[in-house]
Amino acid sequence: MISLVKRKYIFSGFFCLAFVLISKILPAQIKDICENKVPHGWQAINGNLSISKAHFKAGKESVLWKWNKPNASLIIEDTAFASVAANPRSSFVIWIYSDKPTKSKLLFDFEKNGKKASSFSFNLDFKGWRTAWIMYHRDMSGKPVEGMEKLVVHSFDGSKSGSLYLDQILYNIDINPRSPMRDEQVPFVNIHSEEAANAHWTALYSFTRKANYLPLPKKVSPEENKDLSIIFERYENVLLSSSKFRKYSLPQLQKAYNYWQIKRNGDQITGKMIYSRNDDELFPKNTNKALKGSFEESTIRPYSELMLNIAGVYRISKDVQEKEILAKMFIDMIDNMEDQGWAPGSGMGALHHLGYNFSSYYSACLLMKQVLKEQHRFDKTWKTMYWFSGLGRTQPKIGNPADFNIDVFNTLLGSMLSTILMMDQSPDKVRHMYEFSNWLSQATMPTYSIDGTFKPDGSVVHHGTLYPAYGIGGFQGITPVIYCISKTLFHIAPAGQESLKKVLLTMHYYTNPIYWPVDVSGRHPTKSGKVPEEVFAYMALAGTPDGKQDIDKEMAGIYLDIIKNPKDKWAKKFEEQGVKPAPYPQGHWDINYGLLDIHRRGDWLLTVRGHNRYFVANESYPGANMYGRYSRYGQLDVTYPQTKKDDGAAFKDKGWDWNNIPGTTTLHQPLNKLRANIVNADDYSGVEEMLLSDEIFAGGTNFNQWQGMFAMILHGNDKYAMGSFYAHKSYFMFDSLIVCLGSNISNSIQDYSTNTTLFQNYLSNKNAPFYVNGESGTSFPYARKWNNAQGLTIIDSRNIGYYIPSQENVEFTRQEQISRDQTDNKDTRGDIGMLVFHHGSAPQNQSYEYAMVIETNVTAMQKFKEKMQSAYPVYKVLRKDALAHTVYYAPKHITATALFTSNLSNNDSMIIGNNRPCLLMYQRTDDSLCMSVTDPDLAFYTGPDDSPILPNGKRKEVSIYSRSWYKTAAKASVIILTIKGRWKMTASQSEAKTKILANGTTQLSIPCKYGLASKVALLEVDK
Structure with a gap:
């Protein structure tokens, strides 16, 4: 999660901050003056301003701007605009409520002495609340200038009348540049974020703009219809298999529901603000812990988790009256969140780590599909699911690792599948399912840069390095999905499943038997990293990658080795198939x-x-x-x-x-x-x-x-x-x-x-x-x-x-x-x-x-x-020097050496020279020579180190994500060794090549790639 950065606050710019507890906890100069009276310095031209209780984003009121003539405008004067030019991260934040969608726009002009300096537009084709986080220097047209004193908001669509509600306006706030997100209202914001490391969260707008659909089938075949039903049933069973829903009573759920203060007034609905997790970036640096605690309780995460708990209890309840109450609560929560901006096309300002905070929503909606249909909420809810899950990323074109990584597997994969399964059986659903399967097949294949997820050596990578602490969440997300679609027409490609299996096997090698060592724990050295048992069960149930076995006994054996409860339903099933617990791995x-x-x-x-x-x-x-x-x-x-x-x-x-x-x-x-x-x-x-x-x-x-x-x-x-x-x-x-x-x-x-x-x-x-x-x-x-x-x-x-x-x-x-x-x-x-x-x-x-x-x-x-x-x-x-470290192991007659430099004069009994630094091990027995060679340079780039150099000659600290080679694939190399004696390749060797030199030595060329060990077997040539 992005931590709070140091921010400069212009306190006069907090006119409509309106966090519920701020006026009680934080200094008095930070308060919501959208309550009780129109803010000082606001003026309506061809219209009027008033305080309204009809809609509010926080507090209990907002500013209602109504106009009754064309060319209406709202003028806001404040000294906070004067200093935005000095800070490249200065940003403007606003929330706007519209009672009905229109094709019009608002134009925001920031002026000095009556002359426009910076501006942006805001689309009004929505109903409910919408927001914008706009960086002055990066996202607006024009350029901010020192001494700006006025904001003029124009309604320039020519309509004779209209109204909007305004809340939470921050004139000048320092925001992390990675955070602001483009959406349907402000599609020009942070457009390069779709190429950034967090693109899987922030590229929702782009995902809806893809148009490379697979051909639409003319009809759903009987086999497709059957398999879609199988997948739906399996996935619902996965969602409902947990016993957690049985621990919730109706009074408990009602108490949690009441926290959100949802109220209806005719066709209007209001409730407690549902924060995006990124809203914490709008808090001052030293915000009181009590306020932050309240903020955590009011984010979309507990809100959507409550929705899932209500849905789960609804599905297992046999009480008709209880189900009616639960259904009403669920629909209220659906309507309230959409009114507050959690709706199709809305970016909520910033949605970094969206999947972690919203994942329960999709499962909840799938479980309540019938209720949503009965209450005429299905179509809009499905569009909301489609938008926030980024399902459009699965359309063909792909090849960008940013479209899939461990975060996507962890928090969005089930969301995407839920969105597809929500649909009624139709050719469009079939197309989405094939697109999803094809995308997942590619997403599970190894990638060769330090970006992406699975690597050819079996590592699971996040943040540009081996990171099983993130991997386990990804495995918990992907393996149930692999199981649910297995043995159907929508099963992923065998190569993709084989790649995932290799990564799980590799994790089994560096865990003992379920915890991994501290040196792979990342930034959490005191948290014992633990393998989730169920991922091996789901992979076992998915069958072998080649489809020949209904149960993957290798995965099942590992499951039996690490489970706590040897009598659970999966263990019994595997034992009936003759599976035995896997022994401890042995090897290197x-x-x-x-x-x-x-x-x-x-x-x-x-x-x-x-x-x-x-x-x-x-x-x-x-x-x-x-x-x-x-x-x-x-x-x-x-x-x-x-x-x-x-x-x-x-x-x-x-x-x-x-x-x-x-x-x-x-x-x-x-x-x-x-x-x-x-x-x-x-x-x-x-x-x-x-x-x-x-x-x-x-x-x-x-x-x-x-x-x-x-x-x-x-x-x-x-x-x-x-x-x-x-x-x-x-x-x-x-x-x-x-x-x-x-x-x-x-x-x-x-x-x-x-x-x-x-x-x-x-x-x-x-x-x-x-x-x-x-x-x-x-x-x-x-x-x-x-x-x-x-x-x-x-x-x-x-x-x-x-x-x-x-x-x-x-x-x-x-x-x-x-x-x-x-x-x-x-x-x-x-x-x-x-x-x-x-x-x-x-x-x-x-x-x-x-x-x-x-x-x-x-x-x-x-x-x-x-x-x-x-x-x-x-x-x-x-x-043992700067040129090489070499050790001979007598019991196995193995020599191992790290050649730190190239073309060194080596006193080794076999190796005379080398063209590149490398690692090698060899064993000579009679007339044979077996060798393994690795080039440790993955060569994401070549040449000198690319770290920026400060004027004092020191390397400057920069983010790994800023490196130009971050998404570049590793490059292959050829290690050329000169070895004593005359040698030839065995018949089984094809990639390496030998050349016997005139001086009685042999030149051995060994292709190397991806940090993998290249094996070579040689036979001595008769003299």
């Missing part, structure tokens, strides 16, 4: 569209997260992840299946030091220095922080989906004076062994120490045992330092062993820590165990090496140490 996966690597064995999950110039280092909002600057500086998480006794996580926001995130190399600063300084960076973003590096190299690869590695070049951001902060980091994941390397750790910052954190564990039991060089301890507090550790072993409270072959300045502590919670609302305390390498202040070319052994014990760790100090160690670090 790379998600380079989110710079996440996943490594699993047994019941544990290990993940590593990084960032680069394409994928952000953190996402922080006011009050969310305020200390998360280092969250993707190489964070390494190990999680176990959650239980009631121990959630298995290393993280709890209790005394947690945000400087010491496991796996990261960071500058250890006081919290007041680490706290995010969150700003509205530009017109493309809200108030948020999403920082990028200027380094390209970050990503992972895998060998046969079983072993893997991840590496990155870390560079601090200039925003926090960390432009000199560099490190090369790598993680090699072999079975239960993790080898972590760092090199070239350098910066010029003298004030604070640079650290690498091996672990920071919250201790639910502060006396839990630990082991140092095999010796047990339970002391608390405990602190020990090694100035020159050699062959040090430590087993932490989670039975993870750490082996440190050689390292200066190592510190192990177990103590109570005092910190600050991630929302920055309170101090926290907690018992913490921590192991840290101190690199000192302003380090130059420092390095580290350590190994982790997951699920170990004292005996096993001692044997590992002995093996490492023998002539045949478990692993060898072959190189």
